[in-house]
Amino acid sequence: MERTLIIVKPDAVQRGLTGEIIKRFEQRGLRIIGMKFMQVSQDLAEKHYDVHRERPFFNDLVSYIVSSPVVVMALEGTSAIQAARGTIGATNPAESGAGTIRGDFGLEIGRNLVHGSDSPENGEIEVANFFTDDELISGWNRNTDSWIFE
Ligand code: IDP
Ligand code: MG
Helix, strand or coil: EEEEEEECCCHHHHCCCCHHHHHHHHHHCEEEEEEEECCCHHHHHHHHHHCCCCCCCHHCCCCCHHCCEEEEEEEEEEEEHHHHHHCCCCCHHCCCECCHHHHCCCCCCCHHEEEEEHHHHHHHHHHHHHHHHHHHHCCCCCCHHHCCCC
16 A cells, blocks of 8 residues: 545635545545645745755745645555556646546646655655644545455
8 A cells, every 4th residue: 555645735725626635535545544734834935845956946836835724634545656647647737648637627837736755755845844643543444445446
């Protein structure tokens, strides 16, 4: 089982797309192990995007993620990283295929609606950055699990 951190970014929450976005991960088969509505702090934003610190868009990226509340989810599943990133689409919504979240709802890279972790290692790190252990319910079972996980 892999873990991925999903952030429904400020633009998606403001546009009333939270439910639509959660639905897509849920129907993909990923199991929710944590979820909350929160305001990301400047410190947490800088930590989350630390790998992009030297990029020219870093300040805009941090301003964007702290600009308004977000919904964060920790999801678990086989190939959770790859599956979630497929559901999300390419970084630039203009290059993202129809049927993906960014391809269906976005136009610009700086308003691309959703974050998903890019590797199993980063999934673990990012989930731990956003959730305390007691906010996570790992290892619970859905009655449908055997119809989703072989
Ligand atoms: P990802 O979200 O698809 O994993 P990353 O390369 O990790 O993409 O970039 C993190 C976020 O930074 C993107 O989701 C996007 O919001 C923003 N971003 C990435 N590249 C650019 C850029 O060239 N200009 C402006 N914003 C960018
Ligand atoms: Mg990334």
